[in-house]
Amino acid sequence: MRFGVAGLGWVARDYVVPALAEAQDATAVASFDPDPAARIDGLRAHDSLAALVADPEVDAVYVAAPNHRHLEIVEAAARAGKDVLCEKPMAPSLADARRMLAACKDVRYATAFDQRFHPAHVALRERIGELGTVIAARIVYACWVGPDWAADNWRADPARAGGGALIDLAPHGLDLLRSLLGAELEEVVALKQHRVHDYAVEDGAMLAARYTGDVLASLHVAYNHPEDLPRRRLELIGTEGMAVATDTMGQDPGGMLSVNGADAAFSRTSPFTALVDAFACGEMEADDLHLMELLEPWR
Numbered sequence: 001m002r003f004g005v006a007g008l009g010w011v012a013r014d015y016v017v018p019a020l021a022e023a024q025d026a027t028a029v030a031s032f033d034p035d036p037a038a039r040i041d042g043l044r045a046h047d048s049l050a051a052l053v054a055d056p057e058v059d060a061v062y063v064a065a066p067n068h069r070h071l072e073i074v075e076a077a078a079r080a081g082k083d084v085l086c087e088k089p090m091a092p093s094l095a096d097a098r099r100m101l102a103a104c105k106d107v108r109y110a111t112a113f114d115q116r117f118h119p120a121h122v123a124l125r126e127r128i129g130e131l132g133t134v135i136a137a138r139i140v141y142a143c144w145v146g147p148d149w150a151a152d153n154w155r156a157d158p159a160r161a162g163g164g165a166l167i168d169l170a171p172h173g174l175d176l177l178r179s180l181l182g183a184e185l186e187e188v189v190a191l192k193q194h195r196v197h198d199y200a201v202e203d204g205a206m207l208a209a210r211y212t213g214d215v216l217a218s219l220h221v222a223y224n225h226p227e228d229l230p231r232r233r234l235e236l237i238g239t240e241g242m243a244v245a246t247d248t249m250g251q252d253p254g255g256m257l258s259v260n261g262a263d264a265a266f267s268r269t270s271p272f273t274a275l276v277d278a279f280a281c282g283e284m285e286a287d288d289l290h291l292m293e294l295l296e297p298w299r
Contacts, residue, residue: 001026001280004058004082006049006073007065008033008040011087015114015251016064017043019272025280028062030055049073053080060279062112063087068160071096075103083108085279088171090288092162094296097289110284115176117274119266120248120257124236125180127259131238134181137217138235139173141249142225147199155223156199163299164201166192169221170295171288172249173234174209180236183211185291190298196224207298 003020005012005028012031017040020028030044032052039045046052053061053076060083063073070091077084084104088111090097101109115121128134145155145165154160155168170190178185193204204222211217225231232255234245241260248255253271257264278284 001083002029002057002059003027003062003085003276004030004032004046004052004055004060005040005043005062005064006032006052006077007063007069008035008038009064009066011251012062012064013040015270015272016062016276019270020062020276022270022273023277023280026276029057049076053077053082058082060085062276066154066160067092067162068154071100074100074109078103078107081107083279085110085112085276085284087112088175088288089162089167090292092160094292097292101287101289108282108285110279110286111288112275113172113175113179113286113288114251114271114275115172115249116179117271117278118248119253119269119271120245120255120264121176121180122274123257123264123266124243124245124259127243127264128180128236130241130259131236131243132240134215134236134238136215136237137177137181138233138237139177139217139219139249140231140233141169141173142204142220142222142231143169144225144227145197145203145223147197153199156197156201158200161201164192164199164203165221165223166190166202166205166207167295167299170205170207170219171291173219173221174207174291175286175288176234177209177211177217181211181213181215183213183215185294186210186212188294188298190295192298193222193224
């Protein structure tokens with residue numbers, strides 16, 4: 001599958017394009033970014049979104065642009081008959097997300113939940129039976145996003161991002177648990193925090209969730225957590241044991257995994273590489289519309 005990459009920010013530069021270069025069933029051939037200076041070596045650079053989606057060598061579009069641009073890109077790609085793999089969250093509003101799925105009725109759409117494909121999480125999913133009946137999960141997924149993080153920090157703008165730490169980080173953990181548990185998300189409640197950073201969106205949130213089978217989960221997501229402190233941890237608690245993944249939440253393939261007190265081995269393949277290969281092979285067709293619907297009252 002030949003991808004055109006829409007949006008050349010750090011996610012595309014540092015993770016998506018390198019992953020496509022390593023993938024077996026996918027590759028990157030073209031790109032578009034509104035900034036004419038944005039270029040990635042080896043990709044044909046188009047000067048407009050229309051040109052990107054009209055490129056006959058592009059089979060699918062990877063949407064790596066800021067949240068408020070997702071709808072425009074997805075609708076253009078779908079009109080051109082291109083499949084779509086879109087960064088999370090789907091959009092800054094539920095209305096936009098619904099329009100995106102409606103536009104994709106004749107093409108394949110998936111939200112790029114790369115955490116499903118982190119090698120540690122894949123290994124954990126294969127060994128989850130060793131925990132007995134899973135009763136609870138705990139996730140901390142936190143980072144530092146200061147007001148000066150970028151010259152134009154769209155993540156701190158509610159109109160463009162659709163929210164702060166909650167809508168940006170919580171979907172990763174909520175979807176990962178859906179994948180690990182083989183269960184659907186049924187209920188979410190949340191508390192938002194404006195504690196450290198003086199910007200309009202929340203800089204932290206605590207969530208409680210319930211999955212089918214009455215599995216409970218708690219999530220702490222934050223933009224106000226110093227990077228040099230422990231800040232990324234996943235715990236699954238079962239009737240026969242416990243699994244702990246440390247520093248696996250995120251874009252990089254590293255970290256540690258312990259299952260019932262013993263270290264577990266896993267590969268160091270980029271989660272993005274497995275993600276794009278799975279999409280190319282038709283094995284990734286998940287959207288987060290239901291997740292967005294459950295989060296809507298708390299945004």
